Amino acid sequence: MVGGSPLWVGWFGCNAGSAGAANGVAGLAFINTILATGAATVAWIAGEALLKGKPSMLGAASGAVAGLVAVTPAAGLIGPMAAIVLGLIAGPACLWGVSGLKHMLRVDDAFDVFGVHGVGGIVGAILTGVFAAQGLGGTGGLTPDSFSMGAQVWIQIKSVLFTIVWSAVVAFIAYKIADLLVGLRVSEEAEREGLD
Numbered sequence: 001m002v003g004g005s006p007l008w009v010g011w012f013g014c015n016a017g018s019a020g021a022a023n024g025v026a027g028l029a030f031i032n033t034i035l036a037t038g039a040a041t042v043a044w045i046a047g048e049a050l051l052k053g054k055p056s057m058l059g060a061a062s063g064a065v066a067g068l069v070a071v072t073p074a075a076g077l078i079g080p081m082a083a084i085v086l087g088l089i090a091g092p093a094c095l096w097g098v099s100g101l102k103h104m105l106r107v108d109d110a111f112d113v114f115g116v117h118g119v120g121g122i123v124g125a126i127l128t129g130v131f132a133a134q135g136l137g138g139t140g141g142l143t144p145d146s147f148s149m150g151a152q153v154w155i156q157i158k159s160v161l162f163t164i165v166w167s168a169v170v171a172f173i174a175y176k177i178a179d180l181l182v183g184l185r186v187s188e189e190a191e192r193e194g195l196d
Contacts, residue, residue, distance in 0.1 A: 004061035008037060011068045015075040028139075029075035032083035033068065039087025040067025040094075047092045051099065059095075066094035066116050070124030077128060079137025086127055094120045125160050129153035 015033045019026035044063025045055035070090035071083060078086065097115030109115060129152035132138035140147040178184060186195065 001057055001061050004064055008064055008068065011037075011072075015072055019076055025076040028080075031080055032075045032078060033071055035080055035083040036071035036074075036087035036090070037064050037067035039084045040064065040070065040091035041087075043088045043091030044095050047095045051095075062094070062098070062112065062116055063091045066090050066120040069117050069120035070094075070127075073121075073125045074128040074131060077139050077141055078131040082131035082137055086124065086131060089127065090120050090123050093123050122160050126153065126156045129156040 012030055012033055016026045016030040019029060041060050041063040044066060045059050048059040049055045067087045067090055070086055074083070074086060094116050097119030098109075098112040099115075101119065102109050102112065102115050107114070130136070130149060132141050132152060133147060133149045134140045134144060141152065175184060185191075
């Protein structure tokens with residue numbers, strides 16, 4: 001919580017500051033950031049209470065980060081009610097990312113980075129195309145007169161897929177280079193002795 005709280009406060013500088021001015025877009029981004037983050041926190045700990053029998057402080061902090069990540073692409077484009085719904089979706093989605101998806105894919109993600117940031121970013125990016133619609137309280141994006149939810153969601157999905165492929169290719173190359181130069185794993189003996 002000590003690390004999560006300043007992160008939450010600092011995130012306002014990112015989302016509201018992205019407007020580049022003290023204007024209505026910055027104000028909307030600020031409000032949406034707090035609403036989505038709060039909703040994701042509540043949704044995460046409610047889901048955790050249902051799954052594990054009780055919520056945890058780590059879950060609350062993780063839910064907050066999930067909400068922050070998910071609202072970032074949408075912060076200045078959606079309405080406040082949509083921000084709450086976005087957070088209510090992102091919290092359980094990221095909880096599943098760290099408790100279900102990670103085990104299903106059998107990945108070693110000790111800090112749940114992909115489950116929170118990856119899943120939260122994907123959810124937020126795709127739902128930006130939905131909640132930016134003026135009929136749902138959004139701004140309609142940069143071209144509100146010609147906004148089409150279906151077209152925008154497809155653009156968002158293509159962007160997410162491109163990002164996943166790009167990241168996979170670049171990571172694979174980086175891992176191969178690191179493996180050739182220094183290796184990716186320590187010896188089993190060094191691992192058993194402890195790496196600190």
